[in-house]
Amino acid sequence: MRTPRRVEDRYVAYLRCSTDDQKEGDYSTIDTQRELCTAYVSGKGAVLGEVYADEGRTGTNLKRPEWERLLADAKSRRFTVVVVTYMSRLGRGDAGTVAEYLLREAGVRVEYVKESFTADTAGFVNKTMTRFVDAMYVENVRQWTRTKMEQMVKRGYFCGGTVPFGYRAVPIPEAGVANRDKEPPKRLVPDPDEAPIVRQAFALFAESHSFAVVRDYLKSVTDRKWHIGTVRYMLTNRVYIGALDFGSWHNERAYEPIMAREEWQAVQEFARRPLPRAARGNGDFTYYLRGKVRCPYCGCSYTHYEVPRPGYRVRYYACLSNMKRITRCPVGRVNADKLHAAVLREVTEAATHATRMHRVIAESGGWERPDEALLATRAQLAKRAQFLGMQIGNITRAIGAGRAVGPLLSALEKLEAEQAEVQMQRDKLEARIAAATVKRPRAADVMNAWRGIPELWPSLTEEERTQVLSAVVERVEPVEKLHVDLFLSTGSGSHEGMLATDEKMGAGAGLEPATFGL
Numbered sequence: 007m008r009t010p011r012r013v014e015d016r017y018v019a020y021l022r023c024s025t026d027d028q029k030e031g032d033y034s035t036i037d038t039q040r041e042l043c044t045a046y047v048s049g050k051g052a053v054l055g056e057v058y059a060d061e062g063r064t065g066t067n068l069k070r071p072e073w074e075r076l077l078a079d080a081k082s083r084r085f086t087v088v089v090v091t092y093m094s095r096l097g098r099g100d101a102g103t104v105a106e107y108l109l110r111e112a113g114v115r116v117e118y119v120k121e122s123f124t125a126d127t128a129g130f131v132n133k134t135m136t137r138f139v140d141a142m143y144v145e146n147v148r149q150w151t152r153t154k155m156e157q158m159v160k161r162g163y164f165c166g167g168t169v170p171f172g173y174r175a176v177p178i179p180e181a182g183v184a185n186r187d188k189e190p191p192k193r194l195v196p197d198p199d200e201a202p203i204v205r206q207a208f209a210l211f212a213e214s215h216s217f218a219v220v221r222d223y224l225k226s227v228t229d230r231k232w233h234i235g236t237v238r239y240m241l242t243n244r245v246y247i248g249a250l251d252f253g254s255w256h257n258e259r260a261y262e263p264i265m266a267r268e269e270w271q272a273v274q275e276f277a278r279r280p281l282p283r284a285a286r287g288n289g290d291f292t293y294y295l296r297g298k299v300r301c302p303y304c305g306c307s308y309t310h311y312e313v314p315r316p317g318y319r320v321r322y323y324a325c326l327s328n329m330k331r332i333t334r335c336p337v338g339r340v341n342a343d344k345l346h347a348a349v350l351r352e353v354t355e356a357a358t359h360a361t362r363m364h365r366v367i368a369e370s371g372g373w374e375r376p377d378e379a380l381l382a383t384r385a386q387l388a389k390r391a392q393f394l395g396m397q398i399g400n401i402t403r404a405i406g407a408g409r410a411v412g413p414l415l416s417a418l419e420k421l422e423a424e425q426a427e428v429q430m431q432r433d434k435l436e437a438r439i440a441a442a443t444v445k446r447p448r449a450a451d452v453m454n455a456w457r458g459i460p461e462l463w464p465s466l467t468e469e470e471r472t473q474v475l476s477a478v479v480e481r482v483e484p485v486e487k488l489h490v491d492l493f494l495s496t497g498s499g500s501h502e503g504m505l506a507t508d509e510k511m512g513a514g515a516g517l518e519p520a521t522f523g524l
Contacts, residue, residue: 016085017052019043020076021059022095036061043089046119055085065098066144068105080112091119093133099141155252162260163191165252170245171230172197172204172264194245194261201264203227204246208265208273211241215276218292218468234292234468241277246270291321292468294346294475295482299323302483302491304333311339323484337484345482345490346475350463352492353478357456363449380439387432394425 021039036059047054056079060070068074079085088109090096096116097105106116121136123129158165164175175192207220214220217234220241224232244251247270250260299308304327311324321342328335356363401418459474466474480493 015087016055017047017087017089018055018085019057019089022063023061024064039091042091042119046089065094067101077108080109080114086114088114088116092121093118093136094140098144102137156255159250159252159255159257162193162257164194170243172200196262196264204264212273216467241273293342294472298479299482301325301335302485303335337487340484354460357453357459360449363453384435387428391428394421397421
């Protein structure tokens with residue numbers, strides 16, 4: 007007999023089904039659970055409130071959006087009873103135990119439509135065994151699936167997912183299927199139109215070692231969207247040598263290969279190298295200055311950001327703190343294309359005009375001498391060390407002459423200890439002075455190092471352009487909507503350091519206000 011409804015009870019329902027449950031089409035479906043729960047609550051003379059439904063979610067864990075919302079509402083005392091059709095809908099095994107406990111702690115009880123457990127020992131055992139059987143079902147399904155996938159890999163059957171470019175999935179009728187309504191297994195075979203393109207892509211990379219070159223080739227001969235990530239995935243995918251990898255299972259000769267193993271292996275050393283962080287683009291666009299643009303107001307890095315427009319996209323470097331609404335940045339974002347062009351023009355101007363380079367170096371504050379107090383302290387320590395050396399010399403000569411050896415030895419020991427202390431202070435001070443000293447570079451040396459950049463730029467790959475700007479640009483600080491401060495690094499042999507220029511790129515680098523479009 008069901009417990010009479012209490013006046014204050016407020017009912018809600020929780021529904022859940024996994025993907026497999028939906029395929030069965032029985033009591034497990036969401037619609038069937040809703041009908042059963044509604045009828046159950048109506049039979050108690052109540053009205054069912056909100057319905058929480060997690061469709062296509064496993065019952066083995068509690069990472070389900072509707073369950074999390076249900077628990078939050080339970081803690082807010084929005085209802086007193088949760089109705090579910092079966093205990094397994096709330097969760098299977100340990101997940102079900104935890105779910106019921108959390109609801110009980112929130113002052114909410116759970117009622118099952120199709121299951122009944124008494125409050126005595128027999129009911130406890132019955133409930134425990136039911137939960138155990140539910141957990142065993144999940145484990146059995148896991149084992150069945152594992153055996154099935156292992157056999158599919160062993161036989162070289164396609165395990166699902168996206169068919170790799172260069173192959174097509176072909177059914178294998180001769181494999182035989184017990185259920186004639188079920189689709190037969192498939193095997194990958196080389197596509198006669200796409201396989202030659204794959205071979206050419208590998209050949210281009212073996213010659214150029216450039217993902218960008220391969221990407222541009224693939225974009226020109228296919229209608230697919232290619233970027234650095236997808237090109238790298240293709241070049242490192244073992245499917246092209248006929249291998250099938252699925253989890254911990256491997257079949258080295260599952261499919262007909264497109265690439266010879268020797269040719270495939272020849273590109274792996276370069277294809278598997280990690281990409282520099284600054285070289286990683288976004289789709290088909292590369293942010294050459296990624297990691298170099300910093301906000302002078304909050305100190306955070308600028309991240310990449312896109313704004314879609316009809317037929318094209320506008321790329322920006324955007325203040326990360328401003329995007330997260332942590333701070334309100336006066337600049338916010340900078341047009342990436344215009345910033346790249348402006349920085350390149352600034353570098354080109356300095357590399358090709360000696361007057362410009364001299365002025366940039368002269369106006370920089372990075373080549374000044376160390377603090378005068380450090381230099382004064384070094385002079386004082388040098389004088390003290392010289393005086394101690396004279397005293398030690400005098401005492402040593404007196405000891406050699408046989409004068410009051412005992413007192414002289416004691417004095418000599420104190421002087422030598424002080425001399426060691428002074429020398430230690432001098433070593434530390436010299437290290438600080440060396441760290442604070444940046445040797446002023448010669449304009450000719452920097453110009454020689456940079457002169458080839460404007461000439462080579464059009465022929466460089468995206469990775470090479472990123473490396474070039476990373477070498478010469480220390481950082482970029484947007485200070486106003488249309489002006490940025492550019493900090494350049496000389497990188498010229500023995501003349502290493504940073505060129506800090508306050509040239510405003512709005513005018514100095516030719517970046518006109520209209521080009522930003524902000």
